[in-house]
Amino acid sequence: MISKELCSLSITSLREKIQNKEIKFIDVVNSVLNRIKSEEQKICGYITLFEEQAIKQAQNLDATIKDRENLHPLTGIPIAIKDNICVKDFLTTCGSKILHNFISPYDATAVARLKNAGVIIIGKTNMDEFGMGSSTETSYYGPVANPIDTVYVPGGSSGGSTAVIAYRGAIGALGTDTGGSVRLPAAFCGVVGLKPTYGRVSRYGLVAFASSLDCIGPIAKTVDDTAIILSTIAGQDEYDATSVNIPVNKLLCNPEAIKDYTIGIPKEYFAEGLDPKVAKVVERTIKELGKKCKAVKQISLPQTKYTIATYYLICTAEASSNLARYDGVKYGLRTTSQELINMYEKTREDGFGTEVKRRILLGTYGLSKGYYEEYYGTAQRVRTLIKQDFDEAFKTCNVILTPTAPTPPFKLGEKISDPLAMYLSDVFTTSPSLAGLPAISVPGIGKVNNFPVGIQIIGPAFAEECILNCASAIEKING
């Protein structure tokens, strides 16, 4: 039984057992490693596993730590890191052939902060190539399967991180979210995933896909656990000029706090394209929450219909720029040729997958002379309007509740050759990304075909505490 094993416990429960000396650090690591051994082959959640290092580190903690009272809550906790976040001296592939041999010489700031807390990094997780995908099928290292039913996708692009949490192959994980890449797979795998406010967590060491949207976010089994990881990695960083100097309080989730909250329900999110079965679970969740909060209120986010177009114009433009550095000159794949220009072309032809190439081409086009204003320029202006929508909405409510995804998980291979259908999976998650707002996905009240349904709670900038409280209330009702 999973529930009896340490790998199934939350960070908070493990902390208690460690403090009470009921268990050793190595017990937790062994439990997680055993689980990985039995599940990984079916799921393909990891690209690199740090087995040896993790065991050594746990043994070392057992041998050296005397005072177990004043430990950081994450000390000795096995955490998985998405493979587009740099961990010193290990591969950082971004799920791409072009970085198949890239070993990072430095730690991402978020990773350095986890290491300082005594976290045991257990491995690097599989992902859509450079975060470009909604199903974790575009990885050079093979697709990830959904642990709830392996015929289905785990969602993407942080599908590796959410899958290993779902099958208990890590206690917590870091994912990255550009347009929903933490929230969508958290929803599909039935775990909790949080995208912080843009600027809340340093992006230093997160391999850029779309710089103005990329965020590192925590993934875990419980809302409390995501809060613990977030408070450890958050805060201004001198290496990221876009990180914000707002003090991070130790985030504590208080489900009771929602009694003062007005929850906004945007009517545009409950329109065509939303699966009726998903809608039902969302409505039930709203109904149950309504009993605990101050008020539930319909609101309007009028620009919703433009978000997918806006998002894809901006993210492809930035991606075309960010991925220009993979040219075979300095690191990663090089396909040699006599002529420099041929070397560039062959390397990028061999090194990038179809979806990445598609986005580079789209983005390059959108930034070219004569098209910039029409595409990138327009998208930036609409982005401002989308932000204003949220500013307006938050004048009348504390948080906004929506479905995380319009459908339940789809099958592996179902949408991979239909990019437009795939892009629509992000229809509900992209607007908070464009507005830079914090949003969390938490399993709602009820299931569809055995799959939990993700509920997205969006908050005003830097109001992570509000969305955590609200998510915590849903979690509590679910029991």
Next chain:
Amino acid sequence: MDKKYEVVIGVEIHAQLKTKSKMFCSCAVAFGATPNSNVCPICLGLPGTLPTVNDNAIELAIKAGLALNCQIAELSTFARKHYFYPDLPKGYQITQYKEPLATNGFIDLNGKTIEIRRLHIEEDSGKSIHSGSESLVDFNRCGVPLIEVVTEPNIRSPEQAVQYLQTLKQILNYLDVSDCDMEKGHFRCEPNISLRPIGQTKFGIRTELKNLNSLRNVREGLEFEIKRQTKILDEGGSIIQETLFWDEQTKTTGSMRGKEESEDYRYFPEPDLPVLVIKKEKIDTIKKMLPSLPLQRKIYLVEKLNLPQNIAEIIIETKEFADYFDATVKHCPNPKLVANWLTTEVRAILNEKAITIINFKLNPQQLADLLNMLNENKITGKVAKEIFTEMLTTENTAQEIASSKGLFLIQDDDVLIKAVAEILEKNQDVVTKYKEGKTTIVGYLVGLVTKKTEGKISPQKIMEEILKRLR
């Protein structure tokens, strides 16, 4: 030059800012270091790294902008300029595009105004080194802060272009903003040039020149282009808008790339850097701390110290030289004497040794000590030069050298009176000739007295004494 056409020149320069560290990371800026020794994940553009702005570079750029009479933007933005090249590790250069740091300035060239269109900050690329079949890249220069300064097409001759560049270099040197060493690539210029029939207001088609790594190359390159373009226009042809490469050996320009192949840089705002906000108070503070610029200093030398224009120009050529002059004048009350010595004796030594004033052996106090002795008539000019030469090769002070060698002039009047009396006595025939009207012969008498007193009395004093006696 053919008077049929008017020459129209605009100049774009890149100057390396004199910062300790690079524009977006903390790597050291050093010329001539072992290749790839001053690099880090950030300037190598490794996956996941981000730029952060070097505040010192911003301050230097603001200084330059203010000295060029520009408007400093309180809000400016960075942008990415994309192209593929091995020495550009990110596949784009971080520069400023739509909202540059400074705009609308000007430089005064002896009455002619050259308008500055814009001044912005950007990062330098690495350096490609091609040897045989191999190409290597050195990233030490990659990420070094640069300013780009662009003029309006106000310049009307190659001489004026050179004069503009000299003045600009001088200003940047005075501000301590850039070393402006063209040979080291600290200062690179890319002029563009076109011709138009005299009287026509519409600009002709222009070409841009690259690889001009000295002011001489700038002049020669532009002169060559004038001839080339004149010939094409005279023959009824039309100029192709293109970038031309100056070949120093053949002294000709060659085509690099035409407009049809011109790259689309796909500029867009740099998402990794927030808007650069410069508070008005900061601009005011920097403005107050600006050092006096060459033109102001020249005016001071001419109007307050009564130095001739040409001497003043030599003194202000570099800030270091002008500072040396000021420091020497502090210890020696005769600015004209100091100016004469600096622009002749000292400058000759600097040229001979191919050094600058910074490496000159004597400090201003030491030089002033020598000049004071001369100024107070304690030594002759000839002796001063002798002492000067010795000071350059020994550690002795002017005072010590003069004393030990007995080079001081005799100040005792009795010695003078006695010597003059004796010479006049012995040379009655010469005295007679003098009295008959051959007054120039007095010089001969001065020479005799000088010889007798072993050159230790100033000829001026001897002359005065002789004339007094003959009256």
